[in-house]
Amino acid sequence: MRLSFFISRRINFSRKGTFLDVIIRIAIAAITISVAVMVLTTALVDGFKDGISRKIFGFWGHINIAHVAAKSNFDNVPISANADFTRILDTLGRISYYTDENALHRNNKSLTKGGIAYIQSYVLLPGIIKTKETLEGIVLKGAGKDFNWENFSSYLVEGKLPTFNGDKPSDEILISRTTARRLNISPGEKLIIHFIQEDQQLRRRFTVSGIYNSGLEEYDKKLALADIRKLTQILQWDEDMVGGYEVFLDDINDMDVFDDYIYLELLPTDHFSETIKRKFPQIFDWLELQSINERVILALMILVSIINMVTALLILILERTRMIGILTALGASRVSIREVFLIQAGIIVLTGLVFGNLLGLSLCYLQDYFGFIKLDEASYYLSVAPIKIDFYKILLINVSTVVITMVCLLIPSYIISRIDPIRAIRFN
Structure with missing residues (x-):
């Protein structure tokens, strides 16, 4: 010793x-x-x-795909729901890529930690809820049959989740607790939402199926979920048109790699992709x-x-x-x-x-x-x-x-x- x-x-x-x-x-x-x-x-x-x-990724996914003419988050420019890149994204697993250090030499490759979990289509449509007492601005997010309700099921505080897989467009809507309290609305009640399309005012009736609370006040106070088919009807789009796609990944650390790959390798020239970190950088x-x-x-x-x-x-x-x-x-x-x-x-x-x-x-x-x-x-x-x-x-x-x-x-x-x-x- x-x-x-x-x-x-x-x-x-x-x-x-x-x-x-x-x-x-x-x-x-x-x-x-x-x-x-x-x-x-x-x-x-x-x-x-x-x-x-x-919570943020549950609302918007990891990567957003839209038309290049959509200049803001709520601009609606239709893209095809049957585009070739959607079928590729549905089955895309891990991909190889060159790191920044090896990009010039091209002698080593890295592999992403995961692939694409799933994608879902959406439409965003601003409107105004009118009741006897007040007016409230709202943004309806259209959800279709491919929408993954797992992210929202834990946020449900009253009522039930809407059902959008029927043969006809559903009138059900899921609103936030913030909106429900401001308008004094409960599940089962009906409300009128006004939309402006091509300088014309449109009115549509919806039924509140449930109330959610995510805790993200910035989104809760203005976002509601409705049937995507209902919104495309209001926009007078064809049935095979959507506003964009949300891409969900297996691993968040692969976000930038998949964003570059999707934009450079898969999307047509009139489409673009961006990560949610770039879309909503403040938070x-x-x-x-x-x-x-x-x-x-x-x-x-x-x-x-x-x-x-x-x-x-x-x-x-x-x-x-x-x-x-x-x-x-x-x-x-x-x-x-x-x-x-x-x-x-x-x-x-x-x-x-x-x-x-x-x-x-x-x-x-x-x-x-x-x-x-x-x-x-x-x-x-x-x-x-x-x-x-x-x-x-x-x-x-x-x-x-x-x-x-x-x-x-x-x-x-x-x-x-x-x-x-x-x-x-x-x-x-």
Whole structure:
């Protein structure tokens, strides 16, 4: 056994009940709290970003395909519902692509993590809901037989989901709780929506089948779901025309790759595609700000760990000044003596990491199961603080904490080389 490890073990067994024991316990507690905060922060920020992103993608998909003449989100320019690219997209799996680093050399390819899960057609049509008391602007989103209701089923708060797979266009409509409260409408009631088409005013009657609440106030206050066939009739389109397509992917990280592939390889020249991040950049820019907050908190917690461990190491050295003098007088090298204290510091850090991970992960699982932390849904789009545990990030936090802290401890450990052995032996 190396001398440094042997002495470190003896110190551990001989410090029980001493002032040094109290200092080490405080140091371990500080590391534990810092690591727990870092683990919890990472899980909360990742869960927050994932929860909101899933809601937005549930509304609009990952990639949107429309006609180039559609200059805004609510412009309606018809495209064919039977285009060749739709059949390709329905069966498109993982694709290979050149990364930016290899684009010039073309000697290596990467493969996407997943393929296309499904696509669905849509039409967007603005209108005005008129009741006896008030007027309310609304945007109807047409959903067809290919619409995946799984994303909306969890948002249903009253009534039932509309049925759009009958032989005739349905008059049912799904409105948000925000709209229902403003208009004082309940499921089963009828409402009149006014549309402007070619300078003519059109009126259509709809029946409220259900009420949803996604928590995304920006969309809830203006979006309702109706039968796509009903909307194409209002627009006087042919039955095989739609306003666009929403593409849903297996993995969100493949979004840019599939967007480029669809636009460059599959779409005709009068069509275009864009990711939802580019279509609605404001909310995703806001989500990226949360990542900055996460990095600031992690940096502060690591700084706290460093300051705490430097203080503990200096106290450890001062408490063992006499021992340092005796070891030096017996011929021990300065390096081996420094190793003794660095090993002690390493034990403190590793102990704090173990307890910190246990505490942090326990809090994460408790929040995920019980949802103790509540949020204002109108401000944060979520009613409960979500948790998403990324074990790779947690491993990175642990490794970074150990490496950065131990490297920073090398500097105060050099104090040992300046201790005079004769004065140290006399030190009491």
